[in-house]
Amino acid sequence: DSGVTQTPKHLITATGQRVTLRCSPRSGDLSVYWYQQSLDQGLQFLIQYYNGEERAKGNILERFSAQQFPDLHSELNLSSLELGDSALYFCASSVGGTQTYEQYFGPGTRLTVT
Amino acid sequence: DQQVKQNSPSLSVQEGRISILNCDYTNSMFDYFLWYKKYPAEGPTFLISISSIKDKNEDGRFTVFLNKSAKHLSLHIVPSQPGDSAVYFCAANSGNTPLVFGKGTRLSVIA
Numbered sequence: 574d575s576g577v578t579q580t581p582k583h584l585i586t587a588t589g590q591r592v593t594l595r596c597s598p599r600s601g602d603l604s605v606y607w608y609q610q611s612l613d614q615g616l617q618f619l620i621q622y623y624n625g626e627e628r629a630k631g632n633i634l635e636r637f638s639a640q641q642f643p644d645l646h647s648e649l650n651l652s653s654l655e656l657g658d659s660a661l662y663f664c665a666s667s668v669g670g671t672q673t674y675e676q677y678f679g680p681g682t683r684l685t686v687t
Numbered sequence: 688d689q690q691v692k693q694n695s696p697s698l699s700v701q702e703g704r705i706s707i708l709n710c711d712y713t714n715s716m717f718d719y720f721l722w723y724k725k726y727p728a729e730g731p732t733f734l735i736s737i738s739s740i741k742d743k744n745e746d747g748r749f750t751v752f753l754n755k756s757a758k759h760l761s762l763h764i765v766p767s768q769p770g771d772s773a774v775y776f777c778a779a780n781s782g783n784t785p786l787v788f789g790k791g792t793r794l795s796v797i798a
Contacts, residue, residue: 608788663731672783675733
């Protein structure tokens with residue numbers, strides 16, 4: 574158990590809909606990272622928050638947004654969903670704000686868009 | 688453009704033998720390399736890392752080798768155990784840039 578929790582574990586929704594994925598980092602970790610893993614793909618970095626502020630941005634679509642709240646949990650919002658958004662979404666956390674710190678991953682949320 | 692490539696999608700090894708997982712990268716700015724291991728229905732877990740100032744790092748049964756001139760790294764597992772069966776991801780970054788992951792290699796250790 575990494576100490577990172579993600580909810581829900583599974584999510585099935587229709588095209589055009591909007592969903593919110595939630596992540597609670599390990600106790601004491603200030604950074605939260607979001608990754609997307611599509612079929613047969615490696616993990617694609619989406620975005621990083623550090624202590625409530627956006628720290629780094631990757632290949633995140635404009636239809637996707639994220640935030641980190643004062644209690645350090647984070648939410649990833651996916652809107653106008655398309656079939657291609659079906660993927661595993663992982664959240665990770667680390668104690669520091671730079672990407673050199675070890676990242677601890679949650680179990681992931683499997684999103685299926687039908 | 689894939690900056691980190693794991694060209695073998697899968698690998699089967701007998702228990703007790705050596706497992707060698709390979710990873711190639713194209714970005715010469717990468718200076719930190721990591722291996723993550725992933726079991727089904729779980730998130731990746733950090734396994735071992737190496738900085739570009741080294742060419743080898745060892746942790747128990749796991750050793751990572753880095754060949755900067757060839758832009759190649761490998762993970763050796765000796766001896767391989769059935770519990771090592773998992774997907775292994777290679778990742779790299781430079782300074783404070785985001786980690787770039789390969790697509791993974793599925794290792795099966797056969798008893």
